[in-house]
Amino acid sequence: MARTKTKKFRGSMTHGKGKKAGRGAGLRGGRGNAGLLKHRYMHMVKNMPNHFGKHGFKRHQSITKRNKTINIGQLVDNFPGKNEIDLTKEGFDKLLGGGRLNKKLKIKVNEASEKAIAKIKEKGGEIILPEISKESTLEEKQVEE
Numbered sequence: 001m002a003r004t005k006t007k008k009f010r011g012s013m014t015h016g017k018g019k020k021a022g023r024g025a026g027l028r029g030g031r032g033n034a035g036l037l038k039h040r041y042m043h044m045v046k047n048m049p050n051h052f053g054k055h056g057f058k059r060h061q062s063i064t065k066r067n068k069t070i071n072i073g074q075l076v077d078n079f080p081g082k083n084e085i086d087l088t089k090e091g092f093d094k095l096l097g098g099g100r101l102n103k104k105l106k107i108k109v110n111e112a113s114e115k116a117i118a119k120i121k122e123k124g125g126e127i128i129l130p131e132i133s134k135e136s137t138l139e140e141k142q143v144e145e
Helices: 041-047 072-078 114-122 134-144
Strands: 069-071 084-086 094-096 106-108 126-128
Touching: 069 072, 072 114, 094 114, 114 126
Parallel strands: 069 094, 084 106, 106 126
Antiparallel strands: none
């Protein structure tokens, strides 16, 4: 039976690996990203130019506004038996046109996509939007000019 390498080097402090090779990540110059500002600086400059520093920004959650949306296909499931739905009171901001509508509804909402408006009118329903819309403000600006 052959003698193992460890047994062979018993009594030798370095086991034939030199002074630092046998202790952890010595020959590699450190583990992971060690030495990026010292002995691996050129590697970082060439291959990882955006590694250090802050990039971009993140807006505070109190500033960002997320619209709570609902699709047309979900209206019948969420509000069964209702022909008139006030989505603003239910907590929704915008109506989207995904899904199918199988009965006519009267819906009040702050915003709606063009596809949603078309589907509701196709079934003979009615959609009530606030009086001030983007289109009317654009028309007013054009009239003033």
